[in-house]
Amino acid sequence: MNYQARQRLGCSVYLVHDAGEWLLIDIGFEDTAEEIIEMIRQMDFALANCKYLVATHADVDHIQGFKRAKELLPNAMMVGHPECKRLLAEGDRVFTYAEIAAQNISIDLPIIHIEQTITEGDSLKLGGLSLDVWNTPGHTGSQLAFRLGDLLFSGDNIFRDGCVGNIDAHHGSDLPAFIQSLERIRDCDVKWLLPSHGPIFRKDRVQLQKTIDRLTEYQHMADFGTCAVDWPLLDQWEEELARGFDPDKA
Ligand SMILES: [Zn+2]
Numbered sequence: 001m002n003y004q005a006r007q008r009l010g011c012s013v014y015l016v017h018d019a020g021e022w023l024l025i026d027i028g029f030e031d032t033a034e035e036i037i038e039m040i041r042q043m044d045f046a047l048a049n050c051k052y053l054v055a056t057h058a059d060v061d062h063i064q065g066f067k068r069a070k071e072l073l074p075n076a077m078m079v080g081h082p083e084c085k086r087l088l089a090e091g092d093r094v095f096t097y098a099e100i101a102a103q104n105i106s107i108d109l110p111i112i113h114i115e116q117t118i119t120e121g122d123s124l125k126l127g128g129l130s131l132d133v134w135n136t137p138g139h140t141g142s143q144l145a146f147r148l149g150d151l152l153f154s155g156d157n158i159f160r161d162g163c164v165g166n167i168d169a170h171h172g173s174d175l176p177a178f179i180q181s182l183e184r185i186r187d188c189d190v191k192w193l194l195p196s197h198g199p200i201f202r203k204d205r206v207q208l209q210k211t212i213d214r215l216t217e218y219q220h221m222a223d224f225g226t227c228a229v230d231w232p233l234l235d236q237w238e239e240e241l242a243r244g245f246d247p248d249k250a
Pocket of ligand 1: 011059061062156165196197
C-alpha cells in the first residue's frame with residue numbers, strides 16, 4: 001500500500017488478492033488505517049470481501065490500526081501467531097513496544113482479538129491462492145513470514161540494507177533462532193523479499209550470509225547482553241588468571 005500511496009504509511013502494508021477475495025498483511029498505526037482502507041475502496045475492492053487481517057507479529061507499529069480496521073472490515077478474520085494472540089489479548093505493553101519507559105515512549109495499544117491462530121505448516125487460502133505460513137522467530141517469538149510462490153512476505157527478518165528487526169531481550173529476541181530463520185530464508189528458492197519496513201528487494205544469498213555472519217558474531221559479544229549466548233573473553237581471562245599475570249609479558 002506504500003507503493004500505491006507513493007508515500008510511507010506506517011509499516012509496509014501488503015494487500016494480496018485473488019478472485020475477488022483479499023487480505024491485508026499488517027496495517028500499521030491507527031491514524032493511517034482509515035486512509036489505507038479508503039484507498040483500497042477507491043481501487044474497487046469490495047470491503048465485504050476482505051477475508052483476513054494478518055498480523056506478522058504483535059509490535060504496536062504493525063498492529064495498532066487493526067482494531068479500527070476490523071470495525072471497517074467486519075467480515076475479515078483477524079489471524080496471527082498464538083503468542084501474538086496472547087500478547088494482544090493481554091494488552092502487553094512491553095513485548096509490543098507500546099511502552100519503552102527509559103525513552104518515555106508510551107503509545108496506545110488497543111485490545112485486539114486474534115480470532116484464529118496460525119502457525120508453521122498452516123496456509124491462508126485466498127481465491128485460488130495459498131499463502132504458506134512460516135514461523136520465523138528471532139526478532140520476537142511470534143514473528144511470522146508468508147510464502148506466496150516467488151514472494152516471501154518476510155516481516156522484520158531482514159531489510160534491503162541487510163539490517164534486521166531489532167534485537168532486544170525485553171522483546172523476546174533470540175539470536176540463535178534469528179540465525180536459523182535467516183538461514184531458512186537464505187536457502188529457500190523465493191526470488192523477492194517483501195519486508196515489513198522499507199522497500200521490496202531481490203533475495204540475495206550473499207547479503208543474507210553477511211547478515212547471518214554478523215548475528216553469529218553478536219552471539220558472542222557482551223554488546224548484546226543476555227541475548228548473547230556466551231562471552232569468550234571471560235573464558236580467556238580465566239585461563240590467564242590461572243597462568244598468573246606477568247606485566248612484562250602483557
Ligand atoms: Zn517492525
